[in-house]
Amino acid sequence: MTILFFVLVFLHKSEHTFAQTYSALVLSLSWSNGLCETNDCTTQGERRFKIHGLWPNNPTTGIEIENCQPIISFPTTIDDWSNVTRSMMEEHWGSLLRMRTNIQFWSHEWSKHGTCIDTKINGAKVKNPEYYFSATLALFFRYNCHQLMEKLGRNFKKLGGVYNDHGTLITELEKIIGGSKDRLQIQIHCSDKVDFQYLVEVRIFLANDGSPLTKDKELISADNCKLGWILI
Numbered sequence: 001m002t003i004l005f006f007v008l009v010f011l012h013k014s015e016h017t018f019a020q021t022y023s024a025l026v027l028s029l030s031w032s033n034g035l036c037e038t039n040d041c042t043t044q045g046e047r048r049f050k051i052h053g054l055w056p057n058n059p060t061t062g063i064e065i066e067n068c069q070p071i072i073s074f075p076t077t078i079d080d081w082s083n084v085t086r087s088m089m090e091e092h093w094g095s096l097l098r099m100r101t102n103i104q105f106w107s108h109e110w111s112k113h114g115t116c117i118d119t120k121i122n123g124a125k126v127k128n129p130e131y132y133f134s135a136t137l138a139l140f141f142r143y144n145c146h147q148l149m150e151k152l153g154r155n156f157k158k159l160g161g162v163y164n165d166h167g168t169l170i171t172e173l174e175k176i177i178g179g180s181k182d183r184l185q186i187q188i189h190c191s192d193k194v195d196f197q198y199l200v201e202v203r204i205f206l207a208n209d210g211s212p213l214t215k216d217k218e219l220i221s222a223d224n225c226k227l228g229w230i231l232i
Contacts, residue, residue: 021058023063024213025117027139027204028052032096034198034232038191040098049148051093052201053109054136056116059185059205059213068116073131074107085134092140093133106133121210139210142186145175148202152232154176166190166225169232171198177204185213188212190225197225199232 032046054089056065078086095105106129114132119125121135140146152172166188173186184203203223205213 003018022056022063022116022208024059025121025137025206025210026055026057026059026207027145028055029145029202030117031095031205031232033200034191035096036202037193037198038200039201041096042098043096046096048150049145049202050096050142051136051145053113054117054139055113056118056131056208057205065116066112070111070115071193072128074103074110076103078103078106078130081130082134085130085137088137089133089139092137092146135210138205141183143204145177145204148173159167165202165227166223166230169230173202183195185219187223188225188230189223190230196231197228199225 028051029049030052032041032043032048032050035041036044036046058064062228078089089106090102093106095102097105100108110129110132114126114129117132122130122138124135126132126135144151169188173188174184175184177184187203187205188199189201189203191200192198197224207213
């Protein structure tokens with residue numbers, strides 16, 4: 001009886017977790033220069049955007065879907081994964097923080113966020129860690145995130161490396177990410193150091209299948225950047 005009760009509770013919790021609905025996915029990008037101003041990083045002074053994660057989200061309610069019951073845990077090694085996926089993960093999704101290895105970082109993102117994705121991305125279900133990472137990488141390239149540093153850099157060099165407000169910065173990001181056709185929902189997040197605020201994250205809101213989430217719905221969660229200069 002005790003074992004049966006435990007199994008029923010486990011199944012109920014699993015179903016309850018996956019029954020949580022979400023209307024969007026957040027493709028989150030870390031900006032190394034800002035993040036490493038307030039953290040101990042593996043490479044100080046690096047200026048590039050790296051993937052933080054792909055997170056299920058409800059942007060109009062502010063409810064995040066996290067830490068679902070994992071069907072498949074993250075492996076201790078990814079040596080048997082596709083060579084392309086592994087090399088792209090190391091290049092575009094490596095851990096910036098010295099305190100955390102790549103495997104620890106990837107395992108965290110899969111357990112906290114990947115296990116909660118219950119919709120099709122690029123036409124296929126997220127059924128295991130490898131597909132979660134390969135699907136996220138595909139979105140990273142689909143929305144021109146790999147070109148973000150190069151194209152954004154042309155503009156901020158003219159401005160001395162700063163933007164006078166987050167609205168201006170978001171406008172510049174919108175021109176690059178997804179192109180002018182999609183006009184995606186974008187947020188930025190900052191961190192403070194002494195009298196300055198640094199850009200640390202760019203978050204792109206997508207539909208729950210990875211397609212563009214256009215500006216027909218207002219985001220309830222706001223960025224944390226204050227009025228004034230933003231250093232990038």
